[in-house]
Amino acid sequence: MTQIDEVLAGNRRAIARTITRVERGGREAHTVLAQLYPQTGHAQLIGVTGAPGTGKSTLVNRLAKAYRDQDRTVGIVAVDPTSPFSGGAILGDRVRMHSLSGDDGVFIRSMATRGSLGGLARTTRDVVAVLDAAGFDVVFVETVGAGQSEVEIADAAHTTLVVTVPGLGDDIQAVKAGILEIADVFVINKADHPNADQTVVQLRTMLNMDPHMGDWRPPILKTIATAGDGVPELVDAIEEHYVHLASTGEKAQRDRARARSEVLDILRHTLLSRALDGLPQAEFERVIDRVGEREMDPYAAVEKLLKQKVA
Numbered sequence: 034m035t036q037i038d039e040v041l042a043g044n045r046r047a048i049a050r051t052i053t054r055v056e057r058g059g060r061e062a063h064t065v066l067a068q069l070y071p072q073t074g075h076a077q078l079i080g081v082t083g084a085p086g087t088g089k090s091t092l093v094n095r096l097a098k099a100y101r102d103q104d105r106t107v108g109i110v111a112v113d114p115t116s117p118f119s120g121g122a123i124l125g126d127r128v129r130m131h132s133l134s135g136d137d138g139v140f141i142r143s144m145a146t147r148g149s150l151g152g153l154a155r156t157t158r159d160v161v162a163v164l165d166a167a168g169f170d171v172v173f174v175e176t177v178g179a180g181q182s183e184v185e186i187a188d189a190a191h192t193t194l195v196v197t198v199p200g201l202g203d204d205i206q207a208v209k210a211g212i213l214e215i216a217d218v219f220v221i222n223k224a225d226h227p228n229a230d231q232t233v234v235q236l237r238t239m240l241n242m243d244p245h246m247g248d249w250r251p252p253i254l255k256t257i258a259t260a261g262d263g264v265p266e267l268v269d270a271i272e273e274h275y276v277h278l279a280s281t282g283e284k285a286q287r288d289r290a291r292a293r294s295e296v297l298d299i300l301r302h303t304l305l306s307r308a309l310d311g312l313p314q315a316e317f318e319r320v321i322d323r324v325g326e327r328e329m330d331p332y333a334a335v336e337k338l339l340k341q342k343v344a
C-alpha cells in the first residue's frame with residue numbers, strides 16, 4: 034500500500050506524515066495533493082474564528098464531541114494557536130468519560146508555522162484537503178481572527194463561526210477586522226460573564242444595519258463552552274446553515290468561489306517565485322535601497338527587476 038492509499042484508508046500515521054509533507058510545500062507536496070485532490074469534496078468544513086482567548090478551542094472540543102455522538106468523524110486544524118487543544122482533558126468529568134484523545138474518529142493537528150512557504154492560507158487548505166481525502170466527515174479550522182489570511186481561511190469553509198465574548202470592545206474589533214461579513218453564525222461565548230444579552234442586542238443591531246445581508250440571517254447564539262451550554266443549539270444552527278447552502282445552490286457557488294480563489298492564490302505565488310527565481314539577493318536589495326533613497330520609484334524598480342530577470 035502506498036502512503037496515499039493508507040491516507041485514503043484513514044491510517045492515522047500516514048495522515049500525520051502526509052500532512053507534514055504537505056506543510057513543507059514544494060514539488061513533493063504538489064505530488065501528494067495531485068493524488069488526493071480527486072478524493073476531496075466530501076467533508077463539511079467549519080471555520081471557527083475570533084479574538085485570542087475567546088474560547089474557540091474549548092468550543093471546537095465540545096462541537097467535536099457532539100458530532101462524534103452522531104457517529105460522524107471529525108478532523109480539527111488549529112492554525113497558530115496560542116493555547117493548545119485539550120483533547121478534552123480540561124473539560125468536565127461528564128465529558129472526560131469519552132474525551133477526544135484516544136478516539137480514532139478524531140484527528141487534531143496544530144499548525145504553528147506562521148509565514149510558511151506558500152502562505153498560511155495555502156498550507157491550511159492543503160492540510161484540510163488531506164483530512165477531507167482521509168474521509169473525515171466534518172473538518173474544523175480554528176484561526177485567531179486578526180488578519181487577512183485568517184479571513185481567507187475562514188472563507189474556505191462552508192460555515193464560518195465568529196466567536197466573541199461579552200463586552201463591546203471585542204465586537205468593535207470584530208467589525209474592524211472585516212470579520213462581521215464572513216460570519217454565518219455568531220457565537221457569544223463565555224455567556225456566564227455579565228452583559229452577554231447586551232452583546233447579543235448590540236450585535237443584532239449591527240447586523241440589521243448591514244446592507245450586504247443576503248437571505249441567510251446569521252443567528253446569534255450564546256454558549257458557555259466550558260460547561261457545554263448552548264452547544265446543541267450551535268450544532269443545529271451549523272446544520273441549518275449547511276442545509277441552506279445546499280438547498281439554495283449557494284454551496285455550489287461557494288465551492289466554485291473557493292476553487293477560483295485557490296487557483297488565483299497559487300498563480301500569484303507561482304508568478305512571484307518565478308519572477309524572483311535566479312535573481313541574486315544582493316541585486317534585489319540594491320534595487321530596494323534605491324527605492325528607499327527615492328532614487329527610483331517602486332514601479333520602475335519592478336520593471337528593472339523583471340528586465341534583469343530576462344537578461
Ligand SMILES: Nc1nc2c(ncn2[C@@H]2O[C@H](COP(=O)(O)OP(=O)(O)OP(=O)(O)O)[C@@H](O)[C@H]2O)c(=O)[nH]1
Nearest residue numbers: 085086087088089090091114115116223257258259
Ligand atoms: N468563563 C468561561 N471561560 C471559558 C469559556 N470558554 C472557554 N473559557 C476559558 O477561556 C480560556 C481560553 O479558552 P480557549 O478555548 O483556549 O480559547 P481560544 O479562543 O481557543 O484561545 P486561542 O486559541 O489562544 O486564541 C480557557 O481558560 C477556557 O477554559 C466559557 O464559556 N466561560
Ligand SMILES: [Mg+2]
Nearest residue numbers: 089090114116
Ligand atoms: Mg485555541
